[in-house]
Amino acid sequence: MATIDASFAPGRPARGTDWLGRAATFCYLAIAAGQLLFTAFILLFYYPSALSGDFAAWNTKPLIKGFVPGDAAGNLFFAVHVLMAALITFGGLVQLIPAIRTRRPALHRWNGRLYMLSALALALGGLWLTWGRGTWLNLPGAFGITLDALLILGFGWLAWRSARAQRFAAHRRWAIRLFVVASAVWFMRVGYMAWGIATGGAGIGKAMDGPFDLFLAFANSLLPLAVAELYLRAGARGTPAARKGVAALLALAGLVILAGSAGAWMMMWSPYI
């Protein structure tokens, strides 16, 4: 597979893109492995129950507010949310593969429309689940996920607008940012697991109100966004040293993601399918 982002630095010698490009590919593959496991969990745990109407089955897994008897609207919103979750998670991975962008432009466009639609539905539906249905454990957590929803809506709009105007360099940047914030709920799960493996769970509160919980409530979108920003800048106009530094950061991020994804599969997802 080609790198996910070697193409945005035209004019640079191929050798100069090597380490940054390779590290970006490794990081993408680590994300893909973890997100494929998340997609498998959603397909195997939520799809059968959501599509057959057996909503009560959701509550075999610990949730803040899954199935609530008598709450038809809330249960329906939750069902749509988890059905869309698999589409956006898998669709985002497909959307970033360069060979699909260049060799199957029609697929890229249709998958892109579906991705944007899922992003809109998940952000607006998620806001309703949080504030309308009242699904939250603590206010910082609710504000953290609200910030993520606003970033999804903002970046989604900018990615769509730049694609429509055929400003492809800008479109790529906004699309990468959108992918990062639309992956924040997944980053959160992987982040908890990686942190748990490294520290045994230091700073995690019983009601998810410890210092680490508060940090991750916002870091799930802002930290990967900062890394993506460094990557975009290093690729566009970084010195060789900056490019190597960002390559090392991406390689480290890839390793953390692999560990966190393995932990999430073992602790959060596979026990319920």
Ligand code: HEM
């Ligand atoms: C855009 C990507 C998103 C994906 C892939 C996604 C995925 C999911 C999944 C799989 C669940 C089921 C819980 C689980 O089994 O872990 C869930 C629940 C939920 N999501 Fe999202 N979600 C996304 C965005 C959002 C946003 C932006 C918000 C809020 C603004 C949100 C709010 C919620 C809430 C409140 C629940 C119920 C949690 C519970 O009862 O424990 N989601 N989401």
